[in-house]
Amino acid sequence: MSVPTRTEPRPPGGGQPGAEEHDALPRGGGHVGLPPPVPAPRPPFPGASALGSPIGSGFLVVSGAVRAAARERGGPAAFEIEYDEDDEQGDEVLTAPWRRATHALLHAAMALGAPHLTAEPDRAILTGPWRAIGNADVGPGRGPAR
Template sequence: MVSGYLWIDESAPDHARSAAAGGLVRMPSPRPPWLVVYTAPDRVLVNRWPGRLWQVEIVPPEPEPEVAALAEITARIVPGAGYTHASCVEVVAEVSPALPFGAHGAAVARVVEAGQALDEPTAHRLAAARSPEAGHAYTAAWRRWSEQPRGWGLHSPVGSGLGLLGTVLQASARLRGGPGAWVVDGDGEHVVAEPWDSAFGALREAALAYGAPQLVDGAARELLAAPWDTVYGPLR
């Protein structure tokens, strides 16, 4: 059987949330949304937190309608996309939900959880501790990563961690920010205002510094991690 990884969070249907090691996750009927099985942890798309990550093996479909439906949908997947669809999987084991964020994923998960709990006073503290030069150091590290060979569809140096961080921080601004937490930018889009915008920059930079230390030297790491270290203390 083909092995892979299944991400399950609170938005998953009941038949997926009941996953347990040694059991099966089976769709009640052969129609979308299909189970999404990723080929490797770093290909897992995490857009909600927290969640659970399961190592699974795909059970081949048997009834002819199910075989045909799966064949049609999987034929549309771009080669190398890093995932496939399934109607049934055997659950092998639960693994760390931080694996999609890379070798230092536990640190990235800590930053995501801080973004999820962020309030306005803490956002002010992060913004105040952020250097004007941090953005340049972040861009340089990102450029260094983008110049390296990598598989198609990899989201960032820390997987989908940065996108997830943006999602949870916006939710925190909606939940705990005052009436001025959102503004309309020049394109007519609603975006977070200060101090939330700078706080996002500080957390994003900490996620990169701690989650992808191979991309930053000592001075850059200190610059990128300074707001986090000031407010929360260094990550170990």
């Protein structure tokens, strides 16, 4: 069996047994009766990952690091159980000081990790608590070179 070259036309079905029926199927959408393939999801906004976060897994990393620090430094007193009317078991949540630290770090992560998504005044507000605890050299217009 020879391999067709550019000058040799391919036989119907590419020379494979039963391929003639396949060549009769409609092109561009798949098989008869099936819709065309669905394209891959697009990020919800420019700069976002396919999962939708503009800083990838940064939010999970930050909240995980704060929870680990709370567990190590604050022990059981750093957590409380929060119940809602549908939940008999309750959820372990951070107490107020650790929760505020988490929020400050998450806001700073968003402002610094995706500055193209926030206006300059908003970035200053979001990084305010971060700068207030001694990170004055990081914030809008400052920080590591990219």
